[in-house]
Amino acid sequence: MSELILRLNAQAKSTVLSIQEYFTLAWNSLRFIFARPFYTQDLIQQMDEIGVKSLGIVLLTGLFTGMVLALQSSVQLQTFGATMYIGRLVAGSMIRELGPVLAGLMVAGRVGSGIAAQLGSMKVTEQIDALNTLGTDPIKKLATPRVLAALIMLPVLTVINDLVGIIGGNIIARFMVGLPSSLYWRTVWEQIMSGGFTMRYIPNDFVQGLTKPLVFGAIISITACYFGLRTTGGTEGVGQATTKTVVTSSILILVVDYFLTQLLLSVLQTQ
Amino acid sequence: MTETRRKEDRASGSIRAAIRKELAEDAQQDNIDGIDTDNVEGRPVIEIEEVSLAFDQPILEDITLSAKEGETIVIVGESGTGKSTALKLILRLLVPEKGRVLIDGEDITHLSFEEALKVRQKMGMVFQGAALFDSLTVFENIAYPLREHTDLDEDQIEERVRQKLQFVDLEPDEVMEKLPSELSGGMRKRVGIARGLANDPEIMLYDEPTSGLDPLTTGTITRLIMKLQRELKVTSIVVSHDIRSVFKMATKVALLHDHKIVFFGTPEEMSAAEDQYIRAFLGQT
Numbered sequence: 001m002s003e004l005i006l007r008l009n010a011q012a013k014s015t016v017l018s019i020q021e022y023f024t025l026a027w028n029s030l031r032f033i034f035a036r037p038f039y040t041q042d043l044i045q046q047m048d049e050i051g052v053k054s055l056g057i058v059l060l061t062g063l064f065t066g067m068v069l070a071l072q073s074s075v076q077l078q079t080f081g082a083t084m085y086i087g088r089l090v091a092g093s094m095i096r097e098l099g100p101v102l103a104g105l106m107v108a109g110r111v112g113s114g115i116a117a118q119l120g121s122m123k124v125t126e127q128i129d130a131l132n133t134l135g136t137d138p139i140k141k142l143a144t145p146r147v148l149a150a151l152i153m154l155p156v157l158t159v160i161n162d163l164v165g166i167i168g169g170n171i172i173a174r175f176m177v178g179l180p181s182s183l184y185w186r187t188v189w190e191q192i193m194s195g196g197f198t199m200r201y202i203p204n205d206f207v208q209g210l211t212k213p214l215v216f217g218a219i220i221s222i223t224a225c226y227f228g229l230r231t232t233g234g235t236e237g238v239g240q241a242t243t244k245t246v247v248t249s250s251i252l253i254l255v256v257d258y259f260l261t262q263l264l265l266s267v268l269q270t271q
Numbered sequence: 272m273t274e275t276r277r278k279e280d281r282a283s284g285s286i287r288a289a290i291r292k293e294l295a296e297d298a299q300q301d302n303i304d305g306i307d308t309d310n311v312e313g314r315p316v317i318e319i320e321e322v323s324l325a326f327d328q329p330i331l332e333d334i335t336l337s338a339k340e341g342e343t344i345v346i347v348g349e350s351g352t353g354k355s356t357a358l359k360l361i362l363r364l365l366v367p368e369k370g371r372v373l374i375d376g377e378d379i380t381h382l383s384f385e386e387a388l389k390v391r392q393k394m395g396m397v398f399q400g401a402a403l404f405d406s407l408t409v410f411e412n413i414a415y416p417l418r419e420h421t422d423l424d425e426d427q428i429e430e431r432v433r434q435k436l437q438f439v440d441l442e443p444d445e446v447m448e449k450l451p452s453e454l455s456g457g458m459r460k461r462v463g464i465a466r467g468l469a470n471d472p473e474i475m476l477y478d479e480p481t482s483g484l485d486p487l488t489t490g491t492i493t494r495l496i497m498k499l500q501r502e503l504k505v506t507s508i509v510v511s512h513d514i515r516s517v518f519k520m521a522t523k524v525a526l527l528h529d530h531k532i533v534f535f536g537t538p539e540e541m542s543a544a545e546d547q548y549i550r551a552f553l554g555q556t
Contacts, residue, residue: 037419126402133362133396133476134416134466135388 025143025229026222032137032144042145050111050146050221051153055160057106062161065098066090066168074177083177087187090169095192095209099162101257104216107154108249112224115146116245119228120238128229143225147218154217155210162209196268204268212260216253223249313340315373316474316506317361322370330356332530334370338523340473343500343507345517347552348527354510355399357527358476361508362394363387374474392420395467395505399479401459403451409436409462410447416470435465439495457488464495468503475499477509481516489516496520514553518542526552 073089119142122128131138166188173179195204227241227248317338324331331353338344346354359365360372363379371378379390403412413432417423423431433443439461451459460480467475480496481489493516499505500520511517517524518538526534526541526549534541534549541549 122404125400125405126398127404129364130396130398130402130404132364132388133391133394134419135392136419137384137388 021230022222022226025139025226026218028139029143029147029222029225030218032140033148035140037140039141039145042141043149046145046149047153049114050107050149051156054107054110054153054157057110058103058157058161059164061102061106062094062099062164063168065102066094066165066170067172069093069098069165070169070172071176074172078177083173083179084183085187086169086173086177086179087166087184088191090173091166091188091191092205094162094165094169095205097257097261099165100158100209100212100216101253103154103158103161103213104220104253105250107150107157107217108220108253109246111150112220112245112249113242115221115224116228116231116241117238119225120231120241123229123231124234124237138229139225143222143229146225147221150217150221151214152217154213154220158209158213198268207268208261208264211264212257215256215260219252219256220249223252314376316340316342316375317344317508318371318373318376319357319360320371320373322360322367322372324353324356324360324365324367329530331360331367334532336525336532336535338506338508340506341500341504342522343496343509343520344523344525345509345511345521346525346527347511347514347517349552350512352527353530354527355478358396358478358508358510361474361476362391362396392416392470393472394474394476395464395470395472397460397463397467397475397477397480399482401451401463403459403462403466405451407450408447409449409451409454412451412462413466413469415466420470431469432465435468436462438468438498439465440491441465457484457491460484460488460492461495464492464499468499471503473506475505475507477507477511479510479512481511481513489513492516493519528552 069090070086073086074083077083077085077089119128122142128138128142131141170181170184173184174181192203192205198204198207224245227245231237231241233240315337319334319336322331322334323329334353334357336344346357348354356365360367361374363372363382366380371380373379374390374393377390379387382390403409404415407415410429410432413435414428417428417431432447436443436446441458441461446454446458446462451462454462464475464480475496477496481492484492493513496507496509497520500507509517509520521538523536524534524538524541525532528548534544534546536544542553544550
């Protein structure tokens, strides 16, 4: 019994320590954004890696999600003779929820695993120690550009994802339901305007739709850097770090999405 | 004295004789005056004072050693005795639980992370696997510390990189644009040394610089470390398993056993030592 308690105690300590290390890494990565030296070249390279190179999968995901949303909603809405609201439904779902979450999950799979594998390989081949001995803070050099690039690029990818999804919905509405495009886009616009405004001009849907990818970008990049920089045990360790990154960041995205939605709804409704 | 003991004595005597003979031959072959093991005068550059470190179990216990300016201290010992950990303490990548580590008289034990980064700029480190940045070319690898910590313009950086590559006997035009993956093991080690030297450090640390290399390349790397000591008067700490290289380059040898230093002295003193463990270590190696 006492052995079990000791083991639980050790496990609890280890978990608390891991959480502390995660948030310390998060804090340092974010605070170094404003500290010299600025690794601009690394930032641009990471923006290309995280943003531009993820464009393909985000475009595909967005297009087909928008199309399937329009298709499913058209079946339901036809029952009530309300197919003209397909645009509202697709826009609301894409901008508030599916755009940010799907872009986040796609980037977690493609970019998060890549970051963890790269940093993990650097760790097991002593390149991280080499950076330290050359007088460079590995967090500033490796984590900060990746976190900042994810913070910038994930909202951009999400906007593209939303737009392509709504266009996909338009294609289905126009060619399979027979809804005129002008009507579809008008209902999209109505949806955006109906949610109210923040600071008079910013639609609340946009506030929700852009806050989430910002948080998801931080989650993906910090989780990937955390597992990458903690890698031990050679190539097997790199594989484990990659898997843990994708699983953890995907779960965190879905869980945080719920609480963030609750928070944003309560904040935006009280305005 | 038993027959077994007499056989052991004869064996260790012949090992010592072989080492002395090899040393003399190497000095002749390399046309090197040899390393002056007795008369290294100067201020202590690295001091490790009664340092202990443990994680789940003890790693180092009451370690004390010092390196004067221009000395090459070689740390030897069986695997897992904490040799590489000693290097990490000097680099302040690890903090001892007890004792002090002084660099140029400054206690680095309680420095902040940022202060430690500055102290590390006085040091060059050569890793076991070279640890070159695999996404950067050889030129970019060596230029890295210069771009990070100096105000040199690109022409000056290129000149310095060429100079360091020539020092490690590599032809700059042939290797500068290559990626580390395109180099042989020995070349990678030499580029690692060139990168460590880029900032003209006063201290060089080597973690198993000759491991995994063929005998000829091992000789080349050993001669390179000796050249550094001779021409640049760099203070060096070398962790090595290769006893032949150790006896060639060391001004002093520290033998780690059971997390403690059981011998600290010149190679000659080591080869003449009567201690059972030292004799066994030399024999086994």
